[in-house]
Amino acid sequence: MVKRESKRAVALTAVLVLALAGATACAGRAVDRAPQGGEVAEKRRSAEEGTVGMREFSAAPDRLPSCYRGVTGATAYRLPGSSGRGRMVTVGGGPRGVVFAPISWGDSCEWAAEARRLAAGGYHVVTFDWGPDRRRTVSDATRLLRSRGSTSVAWVGGCMGGTLMLGMLTDRTARPVGVAGISPLASLGGYTSGSGASYDGELLLLGTADDPLADEGRLREVARSFPEAEVAVLPGTLHAAEIFAGPHGDAARRSLDGFLDRTFAPVAG
Template sequence: MRLLPVTPRPTSTRARAVAAVLTLGLLSACSAGTEPPVTPPEVGPTPTMLDKAPVEMVQAEAPECLSDGIAYATVGGGDASASVAWAGSGDRGVLYAPQVDGDVCQWADELVRLAGAGYLVATYDWGADGEVGFRAALDVLKATGAQRVAFVGASAGGTLAAGLADDLDAVAVVALSPPAQLGEVDARAEANEFTGPLQVFSSTDDPQVPATDSALVPRNDMTSVVTQVSGTLHGIEFMGPDSYHADHVRNVIDDALAAGFGA
């Protein structure tokens, strides 16, 4: 099947995600001699500071959809490079995977929201290869302090989240409209040994991924649930400003993270 790209919606400037830009490798810290900025209470602590980046990265100009202070860099080199955005701190990491041809703007609001809730959060531009970006974002999370990581993904990003969860030791997965397979990544429950919380959302009349296909991803147990809603919502559209289901999806994400991290 052919997954159509979804044009990222503009993200309004919300609470600033972090007060200081991450000092990683070639990412420079804010200059001295000025009053330090005040971090809004809901945003949470500054990202983990490192003297030297364990992954190759080059600072890049962040898109306007990202709140001031969110770190943004090109990670890796050559065909294995990807643009990654991240915020927050701590040892609990959350990786948000976009849809095909999607970028960091798709999950920009969630980056701010979960950074404010005490998580270290990353997302990436899909680029030429979504799995390359997925792994680059995971490298950034681990490099900046994450010891355990949960995956959330939309459409093909959801396939990566569910299909790679076992191999990459995820603690929880939430997938919105995931195809059961994407190239060599097989997200079907029968092909995986992942046993953590696994939540899947689908729509009865999804024009891109049939609900019956997404239904192959969750296991048949109490911690793995598929929620099917009426309509045509697909992937990131579940989180849209006009989506009736957006708050419920966020609650499910929060509950899956709490269960996965043992909170």
């Protein structure tokens, strides 16, 4: 009897582990970790580190990743105390800043093609490798752009990166001027119904109809929390940045460019 109960407990534990992994996986990557610190600490830090009126910010030059070598003006930075993690790469310049966040275990090369394209179009772009504190990584990337002349900043994130950015809208006193979630994950959340109600910036939710992780149904589930968001559903199964390299990449770029045009319309020109 004891042996039977033990086997049952082991089987139940295995089922729970598999369910958790399936709910939080992002493009086959490892399970994401929750942001560091309790809710109160996160909100206090968010208030101190808003994206407007930032305190003095500094970062040391670092080696460029191979995907940016030979790109004019591309510069890599390492933040003080980052312990070898959280490298950031900027390209382009000007007042219109764009922060690209990768998927759960992605890096600064994931959005390199779009970063180079937008930089050629007059944007100041930063991509990054995730640091140990993911919310802090997004905040630091935004601060880096602002410290180098960007007066308005939009966020674009794939998979968990987009989900995290959408969740950050509720606990920051100063927000980006627009957020685009590319294949955001309804299963991870980080926001509640109506999270977008108090946010007056531009919102884009883009994905593919049959993405195993963020299909049309899940994308529209996310949209219920952000009723003002534009929802763009493209054919296929591709996920996050892969969409832009696939057969419907041109349509994805048109959606992203339209979002950015609307986002920066007040300061463009």
